[in-house]
Amino acid sequence: MSMMRGGGAPPQKAMAFGPSLKRILGLLALDRLRMIWVVVLAAVxxxxxxxxxxxxxxxxxxIFNGVVGQMLNRFPAGTTKDQAVAALRAGGQGQLADMLSGMNVVPGQGLDLNALGAVLMIVLGLYIxxxxxxxxxxxITTGIVQRAMYRLRQQIEDKLDRLPMSHFQQESRGDVLSRVTNDIDNFSQTLNQTLTQLLIAALTVVGVLGMMFSISPLLAVISLVTIPIIAGITVVIAKRSRVQFMAQWKSTGDLNGHVEEMFTGHEIVKAFGQQDAAIAKFKVSNDELYESSAKAQFISGIIMPSMNFVSNLNYVVVAVLGGIQVASGILTIGSVQAFIQYSRQFSQPMAQIGSMINLLQSGVASAERVFELVDAKEQRPDHVPAATLRTVLGRVVFEHVNFSYDEGVPLIKDLSLVAEPGETVAIVGPTGAGKTTLVNLLMRFYEIDSGRISIDGVNTAELTRDGLRRKFGMVLQDAWLFGGTIRENLAYGKLDATEAEIIQAAEATHVDHFVRSLPDGYDTVLTDDGGGLSQGQRQLMTIARAWIANxxxxxxxxxTSSVDTRTxxxxxxxxxxxxxxxxxxxxxxxLSTIRDADLILVMNDGQIIEQGTHGELLEQRTFYYDLYMSQFGDPLVEEVGTA
Structure with a gap:
């Protein structure tokens, strides 16, 4: 059995927000030219x-000038504005005179529809x-984000190919899947929803602020007071919400891992009556996700109402002071209207930024989980230049090999063996003896700590992993089939296999007869777990697959441990x-399946303690003899021994 080490995902350690955001921008920087165009278009x-x-x-x-001008028709025709102002002051209407002095009005003249229409057409053209x-x-931004996500998914796919087997044994499969799917999707949605809005909001703040100063420096300075208040509120709340968003996506990964595990082993769960325990564990994980999500959304949701409150206070102050300045003739009513509009525009992007903080926090939390996978320790790079192994004769040599999963806890200790070309080498021993580990080292699923493994005299460490593994065929106890036709599954080890090769392999491995009994024959589509086929049929298909790979x-x-005698x-x-x-x-x-093996290796505690043929090992009456006796008893042993 392999030394599989379980365990969930390690505790999540949140990275700094700044470096994570910088790294996100680095993903987008590959589309620099398009990003420049985005900034230019957004600025315009x-x-x-x-x-x-x-x-x-x-x-x-x-409009206002026309209304006021019409109201001043009591003055004689030809009266100028200055004359009207002087007359009002002389009549004790000083405040009205002050307001009139700041207006472009002609006494007695009504609304200028031509001028009004021209201005409205200009405004319409500006907005369109x-x-x-x-x-x-x-x-353009949508294209930039999608290309970045495409590159990131490709990067993740390549990364998964470079990760050592130990990584997948230490991490929950559900959590890894959650990082690759849920977290990337959330990251993508966050960029789509916030990137453009943040850019527009930032440019709007700058542009509006400039226009506000051009209208009234005093009112602009008053509006600026809201910025540090809003920024302070945002920073305080964002720090608290970020912790909860990290917990939310960690809980999502844990919950996915549990669901995936229970779905895969649902028959075992039901067979042992563990439905209630599975439901209880799901409830615990679901409660954790609910609590972290609720806290994250609640805390981040406080930002928007807080910013609206500050914005409304600023609006009241601006409206009051603006009205006073109109009455004093310092500003026109149109200028005050424009300033109030700018004041709302100024508050709106600030509020948008605040409302996007929760999205940004959630997106960056997901990005950090994806980056953790991208940054995970990779397996040792292939040797450069790599050795080549063309025609395999099949002489396999282990020389003083040592290996440990955990440093300081050796499993394989000073192991040496020789398998000659064409020999069948059986590896037996109790559970945890290191049998599968020995094969994993041969395939370089793990790297040895010391020693040497060679095939036909070539050190396997000097071969590329892909080149090495193409020389092997594997038939595992767990018969894995993927979603696709039977023909595609059989040709998995040799994608260019001809129809004749597929049929020949199927006939030689007893697959052809049951495949032809299916309605669609070799075009029958299987689910990803080979549903519809028995365990024995799935196993025969994996043997045929190895046959085609040659x-x-x-x-x-x-x-054969889980099939009937005939199968x-x-x-x-x-x-x-x-x-x-x-x-x-x-x-x-x-042990009955390896009696005719050319060499039997008996392993225990990571060492070969006995080796020889079946008969030789039985005659020694030591460990192998006891192991065999535990399965077949005295009569069969005596019969074999005398054969």
Whole structure:
């Protein structure tokens, strides 16, 4: 058995927000030219949108001037504004005179519809053009984000291929899947929803602030007071919400891991009556996710109401002071209207930024989990330049090999063995003896600590992993099939296999007869667990798959432990045909299956304690003898011994 070490995902340690955000921007930087275009288009769009309220203020002034001018028709025709102001002051209407002095009004003249129409057309043109530029930058931004996510998914896929087997034994499969799917999706959605809005909001703040100062420096300074207040509120709340968002996505990964585990082993769960325990564990994980999600959303949700409160206070102050300045003739009513509009525009992007903080926190938390996977320790790079192994004769040599899963806890100790070409080498021993570990080292699923493993005199450490593994064929106890047709599953080890090769392998391994009994034959589509086929049929298909691959060296993990006697005979016959003229390593649980092996290695505690043929080991009456006796008893042993 392999030394599988369980355990959930390690505790999540949140990275700093700043470095994570910088790394996210680095992903987008590969589309620098498009990013520049986005900034330019966004700046033009914001610029046009920012100018529009001030132009619209002129329309208000035209209307108001027309109304006031009509009200002053009591003055004689030809009276100028200055004369009207002087007359009002002389009549004791000083406040009205002050207001009139700041207006562009002609006494007796009504609303100028031509001027009003021209201004409104300009405003309409500004908003339509701004919309076009805003839509264009949004379209480009979506492409930038999707290309970045495409590259990130490709990077993750390549990373998974470079991770050592130990990583997948230490991490929950559900958590790894959650990082690759849920976290990347959340990260992508966050970028799509916040990238453009943050850029527009930042440019809007700058543009609006400039327009506010151009209208009234005093009112602009008053509006600026809200920035540190809003920033302080945002920072305080964001720090608290970020912790909860990290907990939320950690809980999501744990919950996915539990669901995936229970779904995969649902038959075992039901067989042992553990449904209630599984439901209880799900409830605990679900409660943790509920609590962390609720806290994250509640805390981050406080930002928006807080910012609206500060914004409304600023609006009241600006409206009051603006009204006083209009009455004093310092500003026109159109200017005050434009400033109030700018004041709301100024508060709106600040509020948008606040409302996006929760999205940003959630997205960065997911990004950090993805980056942790990207940064995970990889397996040792292939040797450069790599050695080549063309035609495999099959001489396999282990020389003083030492290996440990955990430093300081040796498992394989000073192991040496020689398998000659064409020999069948059986590996037996109690659970945890290191049998599967020996095969994993041969395939370089793990790297040895010291010593040397060679095939036909070539050190396997000097071969590329892919080049090495292509020389092997494996038939494991767990018959893995993927979603696809039977033909595709059989040709998995040789994608360019001809129809004749597939049929020949199927006939030799007793697959052809049951496949032809299916309605669609070799075109029958299987689910990803081979549903619809028996355990024995799935196992025969994995043997046929190895047959088509035509490997130089064969590894067989006892495949008959969960099938009936008749199917076991068929599988053994198929495996015997497959082993012919190939060096084969057989991990044996049933000792009856390896009596004819050329060499039997007896392992215990990571060491080969006995080796020889079946008969030789029985005559020694030591460990192998006791192991065999525990399965078959005295009569069979005596019969074999005298054979």
């Amino acid at each position: 769009s914001v610029g046009l949108s920012v100018v529009a309220p001030k132009v619209l203020g002129h329309a208000t002034d035209i 053009t701004a919309f076009f530029f805003n839509w264009s930058q949004g379209y 490997p130089g060296i064969l590894i067989l993990d006892e495949a 076991e005979v068929m599988i053994r016959q198929a495996m015997n045909r497959l082993r012919k003229d190939r060096t084969s390593f057989v991990i044996a649980h049933r």
